[in-house]
Amino acid sequence: GENVEQHPSTLSVQEGDSAVIKCTYSDSASNYFPWYKQELGKRPQLIIDIRSNVGEKKDQRIAVTLNKTAKHFSLHITETQPEDSAVYFCAGGGTDKLIFGTGTRLQVFP
């Protein structure tokens, strides 16, 4: 089955700097890779996703890249703000269940 690994587990950046979170997956059949943000005490919410027929997707300050050959994908947040502080989860899946990475706790210091 699918296995998703995520790094780093914690990330601290200064406000305005960029943050990058990386994930790898094991199942070459996986074709859908979403990213979820979980603020303290709240439920995870989708922030961006990418499908395997696309190499990059951008939404304002957030972008995701996918390298199918290497089986890894990354989340890029530019011009970070304190409200970006949260736990970010990557996930991978194909035609069935979605498997999540272990999460990255991002702290943005003003």
Place this chain on the structure above:
Amino acid sequence: GAGVSQSPSNKVTEKGKDVELRCDPISGHTALYWYRQRLGQGLEFLIYFQGNSAPDKSGLPSDRFSAERTGESVSTLTIQRTQQEDSAVYLCASSRLAGGPSGELFFGEGSRLTVL
């Protein structure tokens, strides 16, 4: 309802007791997932229901765990003879699209289980 609803929001039980957690997905969502999140940890897959297909139970950690779903409606997750390591938040999520997770998961607020 407007979102995924889970109950109870908080459950404290004694070791050895059985517990039942309920999830009411968004109307029309054919896919339903249960995940477990231990304190400060990631989202651990437990079980996946997709329409009328047989559920994917590959994530259930032991035979003390079971889940049911009636059609495309309510799901219950049952933990028998609870152990302290079962303490966690149990998150339910539903998705509109069947045939795979090619759609946004909408999570409930979770059921926080504490086993004393």
